Amino acid sequence: MKKFLVYLGFFVLPIIVLGVVLEVLLRNIPNDYTYKDHYLTRQAVGVEVLFLGSSHAYYGINPVYIQRPAFNASYISQSLNYDEAILKKYGSQLPSLKYIVVPISYFTLFTTIENNSESWRVKNYVMYCGMKTSRSWMDHSELFSNTLKVNIQRIQSYYIQHKENRSCSDLGWGMDYNSSIKNNLEESGTFAAERHTVMDTACYRQNRNSLHSILTYAEQRNIKVILYTLPAYRSYVEKLNKEQLATTIETAKQFAHDYKNVEYVNFMNNPSFQQRDFFDADHLNEIGAEKLTRKIDSLINKM
Amino acid sequence: MLFNSLHFAVFLPIVFLLYWFVVNKQLKQQNILLLLASYFFYACWDYRFLFLLVFSTLLDYYTGLKMYEATTEKKKKVWFWLSISVNLGFLGVFKYYDFFSQSFAEALSRLGVDVHPWTLNIILPVGISFYTFHGLSYVIDIYKNRIKPVRDFVEYSVFVSFFPLLVAGPIERATHLLPQIQSKRTFDYVKAVDGLRQIVWGLFKKVVIADNCAEYANKIFNDSSAYSGSTHVLGALFFAFQIYCDFSGYSDIALGTARLFGIELLRNFAFPYFSRDIAEFWRRWHISLSSWFKDYVYIPLGGSNGGTALKIRNTFVIFLVSGFWHGANWTFIVWGALNAIYFLPLLLLNKNRKNIETVAQGKYLPTFHEFISMTLTFGLVTFAWIFFRAENLSHALAYISEMVSPSLFTIPQVHPMAFIFFVVVFVLIEWMGREQQYAIANIDAKCPKALRWAFYYSMVFAIFYFAGSEQQFIYFQF
Numbered sequence: 155m156k157k158f159l160v161y162l163g164f165f166v167l168p169i170i171v172l173g174v175v176l177e178v179l180l181r182n183i184p185n186d187y188t189y190k191d192h193y194l195t196r197q198a199v200g201v202e203v204l205f206l207g208s209s210h211a212y213y214g215i216n217p218v219y220i221q222r223p224a225f226n227a228s229y230i231s232q233s234l235n236y237d238e239a240i241l242k243k244y245g246s247q248l249p250s251l252k253y254i255v256v257p258i259s260y261f262t263l264f265t266t267i268e269n270n271s272e273s274w275r276v277k278n279y280v281m282y283c284g285m286k287t288s289r290s291w292m293d294h295s296e297l298f299s300n301t302l303k304v305n306i307q308r309i310q311s312y313y314i315q316h317k318e319n320r321s322c323s324d325l326g327w328g329m330d331y332n333s334s335i336k337n338n339l340e341e342s343g344t345f346a347a348e349r350h351t352v353m354d355t356a357c358y359r360q361n362r363n364s365l366h367s368i369l370t371y372a373e374q375r376n377i378k379v380i381l382y383t384l385p386a387y388r389s390y391v392e393k394l395n396k397e398q399l400a401t402t403i404e405t406a407k408q409f410a411h412d413y414k415n416v417e418y419v420n421f422m423n424n425p426s427f428q429q430r431d432f433f434d435a436d437h438l439n440e441i442g443a444e445k446l447t448r449k450i451d452s453l454i455n456k457m
Numbered sequence: 458m459l460f461n462s463l464h465f466a467v468f469l470p471i472v473f474l475l476y477w478f479v480v481n482k483q484l485k486q487q488n489i490l491l492l493l494a495s496y497f498f499y500a501c502w503d504y505r506f507l508f509l510l511v512f513s514t515l516l517d518y519y520t521g522l523k524m525y526e527a528t529t530e531k532k533k534k535v536w537f538w539l540s541i542s543v544n545l546g547f548l549g550v551f552k553y554y555d556f557f558s559q560s561f562a563e564a565l566s567r568l569g570v571d572v573h574p575w576t577l578n579i580i581l582p583v584g585i586s587f588y589t590f591h592g593l594s595y596v597i598d599i600y601k602n603r604i605k606p607v608r609d610f611v612e613y614s615v616f617v618s619f620f621p622l623l624v625a626g627p628i629e630r631a632t633h634l635l636p637q638i639q640s641k642r643t644f645d646y647v648k649a650v651d652g653l654r655q656i657v658w659g660l661f662k663k664v665v666i667a668d669n670c671a672e673y674a675n676k677i678f679n680d681s682s683a684y685s686g687s688t689h690v691l692g693a694l695f696f697a698f699q700i701y702c703d704f705s706g707y708s709d710i711a712l713g714t715a716r717l718f719g720i721e722l723l724r725n726f727a728f729p730y731f732s733r734d735i736a737e738f739w740r741r742w743h744i745s746l747s748s749w750f751k752d753y754v755y756i757p758l759g760g761s762n763g764g765t766a767l768k769i770r771n772t773f774v775i776f777l778v779s780g781f782w783h784g785a786n787w788t789f790i791v792w793g794a795l796n797a798i799y800f801l802p803l804l805l806l807n808k809n810r811k812n813i814e815t816v817a818q819g820k821y822l823p824t825f826h827e828f829i830s831m832t833l834t835f836g837l838v839t840f841a842w843i844f845f846r847a848e849n850l851s852h853a854l855a856y857i858s859e860m861v862s863p864s865l866f867t868i869p870q871v872h873p874m875a876f877i878f879f880v881v882v883f884v885l886i887e888w889m890g891r892e893q894q895y896a897i898a899n900i901d902a903k904c905p906k907a908l909r910w911a912f913y914y915s916m917v918f919a920i921f922y923f924a925g926s927e928q929q930f931i932y933f934q935f
Contacts, residue, residue, distance in 0.1 A: 155477060155644045162653070165910070169917060298463055302921040 173297055180296035180305055183312045186322045187282035190227055193326070194244040201225045202250050203454060206237035206368075207257035209328070210384045214438040215255070217325035219447040222454070223250070226326030228257075231272035233265060234364035239285050241371055253454050254372055255380045256365075258406040258418070259436075260394055261350035263361045269354070274299050327443065343389025343435030350436075351395045362405065369413045378457050381406045381418040385427035385446065390435035419453060421446065458501040460710045461663055461924065468498065473717055477644055484641045488611045491718065495620035499584070502624075506582040509547065510618060516543055517592035518613045521599045521606035533600065540596045544589050551581055556785030584624035586782060590749055591617050595631045597753055604631050612638050619720070621711040625704070627725040627745035634722070642719030651898065652716030654913075658897050659709025661916045662702040665923050666883055669876055670699035677871060678846055681856050686865035689856055691872070696846045697839040698880055701730060704743070709895055728891045730838075730884075731816050733830035735799040736809035738838060746782070750775050761804060768804055773797045783845070788853060792844040799837055815892050 203224035205215045211228035227240055237256060245251070267276060268288075277293040279285045292298045297305060311317045321330035372379045383403065403420060410418035421427070431442030438446055458464050472494045480486035500507045520540035527533035562572050595616070598604045607613040615638050622629060677684055677692030684692070708725035715722045729741035739747050755775045761768050773794070780793020803809040816831065817823040823831065840857075847853035890896030900909055 155646075158644075158646050158649050161650075165913070168914075292463065301924060302918075303923065306922075 176305060176309070177295060177297045179309050179313065181281065183308060183319050185278070185282065185319055186229065186326075187278040189320050189322065190229070190326055191283045193225065194227065194240075195247055198225060198244065198248050200250050201248050203253040203255065204241075204248065204251055205255045205326070206232070206240060207255075208232050208259065208262070209437060210259050211255075211257045212322070212326075212328040213433065214257075214384055214443050214446050215450070216323070216327040216440070216443045216447050218323075218327075219444055220451045220454070222252070224325065226322070226328075228326070229275075230328075231267050231270065231275055233267045234262060234361045234368070235266055236279060236285075236287070238364045238367050238371075239279070239287060240283075241368055243283065243285060245371065245375075251375070251377055253378050253380065253457070254368065255382065255450060255454075256368065258381050258383050258402060259350075260347075260383075260386075260399055260402055261352065263365075263402055263405055264352045264354050264357050264398060265350075266357055266360060269357065329440075339387050339429065339432060339435050340389045343387055343391075344393055346434070346436045347390050347393030351398060353395070353398055358401070365409060369409060369416055373413060373415050377415065379413070379416045380450065380453060380457075381410060381416060382450065383420045383422045384436075385421045385424050385431070385438065385442065387429070387432050387435040391422060417453070417457065421449070458498050460707065460714075461660060464501065468494075469714065469717075476718055481644075484639075485611070487642065488609075488615050488638060491615050491619060492611055495615070495618040495623055498620040499618065499623055502583050503580075509582055509585070510588060513544065513547065513588060513592055514614050514617045516540060517596050517617070518607070518610055521596060521613075522608075524596070524599050525606045537596065537600045541593065544592055544596075548585060548589050551585055553781075553785045587626050587628055588617050588623065590628045590746075594628070594749065594753060598631055604635075607631075607635060607639075609639075619715070621714040622722055625707050625711070626743075627708060627711065627723045628749050629723060629745070634720070637720050645719065648716050648719065652713040654897060654900070655709045655713030655716065655895055657713075657913060657916055657920070658895055659706040659711075659713060660920050662706030662709065662883075665919045666880060667699050667702035667706055668923065670695040670702065670880070673871055673873060673876075674699050674846070678856070681852070681859065684859070684870055685867050686860045686862045687867050688869040688871055689860045690865065691869045692856075693839050693843050693846075693860075697730075697835070697842050700842065700845070701726075702883075712895075724894060728815075728887060728896075730835050731831055731888065731891055732834050733812040733816060733827060734803055734808070734834055735796065735837065736803045737812040738834055739796070739800070740813075746779070750779055754778060765805065769801060772801055772804055776800065787850050788844045788847050791850060791853070792841050795841045795844065799841070818892065 200223045202222040203217070203220050205211055205217065205224065205226040205228055207228040209228075209230040212226065212230060212232075215226050215228070217224035217226050227244075228237075234256075241254070267273060276288050276290075277296070277299045280288050280293045281296070288294075300308075308319075312319050322328055369379055371377075383406065406418045406420075410416045426445065427438075427442060431438055431445060433439040433442075458468060472490070476487060476490055480490045496507060496510075499510060517540055520536045523536040524533045527536060565572050595604075595613075599606050607616070612635065616629070616631065616635050619629075619634070619638075674692055674695040677688055678696070681689060681692070705726035712722050712724070723745045725743060725745050727741040727744065729738050732738035732741055755771055758771045758774060759767050760771060763771075776793040776797035777790060778793070780789040780791070780796075783789040783792075800809070803811075812830075816827055843856055844850075844853045847856060887896045890899060893899045897912075900912065904912065
């Protein structure tokens with residue numbers, strides 16, 4: 155037995171050492187999460203407007219078009235429970251905060267990051283934002299949450315090819331839209347609508363609670379909240395499940411009615427957004443982002 | 458808990474260390490640890506179905522004792538049929554009820570009667586086909602006075618639930634596994650190293666070959682109307698390698714894991730794609746299931762001892778039952794029937810035991826005749842796999858009709874050359890090791906240490922490189 159364990163130890167040791175080295179290298183690659191964590195912890199004292207939400211807000215809101223100091227803390231697949239966690243973690247670092255802007259997309263109330271194919275992103279909040287949102291030990295390691303193939307590509311890209319890994323602007327706006335079907339508005343509409351149609355009642359209850367929590371937090375601190383549904387291209391809107399869409403909009407309206415500090419606005423079919431404003435059927439490009447951000451800015455100024 | 462998961466990579470060393478360092482003094486404690494570990498392993502998938510497993514174990518344990526103690530043949534028969542009907546009843550309800558009710562409704566609707574069958578829509582408990590067959594063989598063997606029942610409930614439970622074989626076999630026999638569970642295991646360095654090697658080889662087959670083949674096979678089968686005949690041929694070949702590496706990879710991990718605990722399981726695969734005829738293929742593919750059907754279905758039906766009609770009937774029965782065992786779908790039944798049709802000429806011409814030994818034993822290359830025989834057998838088997846993989850019969854037929862269209866002579870639309878090269882290298886390794894228990898079993902004797910370790914590290918690297926998606930094993934659904 156001793157001989158077996160010694161040989162096994164000799165065999166496994168280089169693998170463990172290599173694993174530790176890879177983990178350290180991977181963790182030291184700067185990314186959007188570390189940037190946003192750093193910004194919200196150290197540079198956000200003056201921020202008055204905070205944008206939360208998923209990729210719709212990440213690509214669709216460019217804070218440079220907001221007249222007040224603003225920051226976009228949204229990210230791809232970020233669900234309401236993580237919006238809530240961000241607010242609670244960084245809220246105390248934002249003494250000037252006056253407005254919180256939260257997107258209510260077609261899927262917002264029916265999914266969470268944990269129960270869709272993007273659940274691997276949870277580890278980023280755990281490792282780079284210091285959130286205690288997962289007990290899974292796999293969410294505490296870069297090496298275990300991606301294939302070795304992906305991890306080697308990341309190391310090669312950053313350390314050997316010296317490619318920039320951060321993809322958001324200084325104010326948190328997403329600049330790297332990277333979908334294999336971008337610009338194909340018809341195909342992407344069908345695909346996204348199918349992917350986003352999930353009438354999950356358990357998720358709905360959980361997301362309602364998160365939204366309640368965000369709105370209560372804001373109410374207690376005299377912060378105003380804008381809930382908004384983003385513009386989407388015809389091919390996406392036409393394929394949506396009517397019941398899920400109606401539930402989403404009615405819920406947002408109900409919240410706006412129940413809380414005095416909340417306003418809801420629906421841009422989904424807003425005619426000022428045309429084909430040229432979209433990356434794909436449910437994501438705005440830089441032109442669309444400027445348009446939407448300016449509209450939100452004028453809403454803020456009217457509140 | 459999947460064998461190709463990080464959870465198993467943590468679970469296995471913990472159980473191994475407890476087994477050899479904490480409870481190594483007493484057999485009883487070793488068995489209790491194995492049982493607890495096995496139940497934990499199963500509960501990680503769905504703890505609710507653990508109760509079904511425990512109930513099935515209790516039933517067979519108790520009926521086994523009752524049959525043995527029965528004073529009259531009539532009482533013995535009652536206990537026997539109780540066990541058989543409850544076991545098959547569970548299997549029927551969980552696995553086949555929806556299939557029968559829907560098929561019945563479809564048949565009635567063709568006669569103009571519309572019925573809306575009540576379906577259960579319940580998930581199939583993982584491993585139910587495997588542990589039910591364990592229990593059945595135990596009960597039948599006692600009924601036939603081949604074995605005596607086990608008095609110790611823990612020993613019997615380990616026989617049914619031993620975690621390496623619990624969810625996808627090999628389907629063990631009481632005569633083979635129980636004596637090992639009943640005797641003290643001592644650590645054996647050579648066996649432990651061999652076990653680890655077989656685990657790594659199994660993982661390589663599953664993660665590197667099967668999961669990558671699955672990617673291409675799924676792409677082609679799931680959207681088959683978009684692809685040419687030549688691409689369909691490639692899709693069928695990818696599936697042939699997927700199912701082989703997936704299932705034999707699982708069996709390798711199971712056998713290797715059991716060997717780490719000092720237990721030898723039945724060999725389940727013996728390089729089936731190097732078979733020279735279908736009879737040889739079925740002696741080398743899923744051996745534990747084939748021999749189970751032979752011993753508990755084929756031989757009781759009369760085997761090949763009767764006249765021609767009886768031989769034909771028995772052959773069809775065994776292959777159809779085998780097809781149906783794989784799942785409640787007509788595709789599996791056609792797959793079974795097709796194999797029966799392949800097998801019959803050999804049986805009727807009395808050539809079904811022509812190729813018993815390993816092909817080209819002691820030689821580097823097969824003869825031309827052997828090569829042609831292997832290629833033909835592989836072609837027939839791959840053709841049958843199309844039914845096994847297809848969603849339904851019309852899908853299978855559409856898939857085949859495209860294969861025999863003029864588009865067969867075009868360049869395939871999917872051609873991952875680097876991966877195909879990988880598969881070719883894998884086949885060569887299998888060929889070189891075909892006389893061993895598994896392809897790299899004899900690497901110790903053939904390679905110097907440095908080369909051997911380099912080979913192991915390459916395999917480990919490839920496993921980590923491709924790991925991540927933790928794909929299910931195909932046979933979990935059976």
